């Protein structure tokens with residue numbers, strides 16, 4: 001049998017595709033049972049509403065209604081779209097079924113945005129650091145991502161202005177700004193309310209679109225005293241300038257792959273066609289399970305429990321880090337979401353530390369994976385969402401040992417880390 005050189009068959013974008021750092025960490029986890037993983041942003045499985053879903057699935061399957069297992073509308077199961085309209089109103093966002101589509105996870109929403117809006121070499125502005133899934137989706141169509149530095153309250157407006165002016169001066173086409181204002185993946189940052197308003201004004205002034213990705217919005221902790229601190233940029237959008245994505249992955253279950261996308265009708269018409277080419281429609285069973293979970297009050301009952309649960313998870317990780325590292329590690333205190341963004345002090349490097357940590361039985365995602373530009377290696381993303389408190393403590397203890405190994409090696413040889 002002659003061997004086939006597949007490289008000749010790949011498209012340009014196929015050739016350029018690289019496995020994400022997070023997926024790679026998933027493989028490590030599968031390979032090693034005792035590994036403590038702070039890598040993927042998985043919800044805690046015990047929080048899934050197992051019993052409620054069992055009852056709902058039983059009712060749906062007993063009903064023998066075609067819609068449960070039949071092909072459905074590309075935009076989504078109509079009663080779910082109507083429930084989403086109500087749910088969006090609780091977030092201050094006015095929408096209607098003609099401005100919504102259900103998607104297979106928000107990841108599909110990002111892919112649709114990329115395919116409908118971006119030509120090769122178009123520019124998307126992103127926060128530095130930014131969510132790797134969005135980076136992959138936008139890069140897969142050949143777009144260039146340009147990062148903009150963030151302050152404590154979100155993007156630095158001067159840097160944003162300067163970046164846009166430079167790119168336009170170079171004749172580049174800048175299409176949109178991608179942001180995760182609530183408990184950003186990877187930093188956990190909550191963007192300030194005033195900054196959100198400034199971003200919308202800025203996009204209006206410069207005639208750009210904003211892609212607002214909001215999967216963590218409902219998972220705020222007690223130190224967010226007013227829910228209004230999570231107010232979506234889309235809530236103040238009167239021009240249809242904001243494309244808004246959210247998901248049930250973190251609040252119900254990611255395996256159902258039910259999320260949604262809200263956009264102006266003219267954009268939505270194209271997203272619908274792109275989705276049709278991609279998957280024809282979402283699965284009916286998953287959509288109807290989510291719809292019933294909303295209608296029966298399962299989702300509403302989940303949310304306070306999830307907030308308390310993830311806050312306790314965060315507290316456990318923060319306490320363990322304080323105990324193990326003292327002041328040797330600093331981090332941004334997450335006020336919601338799944339992630340703690342830690343800054344390794346001294347000569348330490350998140351990429352170089354990773355194999356050492358792995359040998360000690362703990363993994364995380366090196367911060368460099370979230371930077372689209374520059375060589376920033378001081379950070380690590382620790383996800384506190386999935387491991388039990390006991391495993392969080394164990395993982396942090398292992399991480400501390402890894403840091404000792406690395407600094408010991410650094411002291412006895414050349415620095416472990418290049419900065």
Ligand SMILES: Cc1ncc(COP(=O)(O)O)c(C=O)c1O
Pocket residue numbers: 041104105106107108131133180185213215246247248249254258259
């Ligand atoms: C910021 C952000 N956007 C989108 C997603 C994708 O979520 P989904 O499961 O809805 O595809 C994630 C998942 O971690 C995320 O963190």
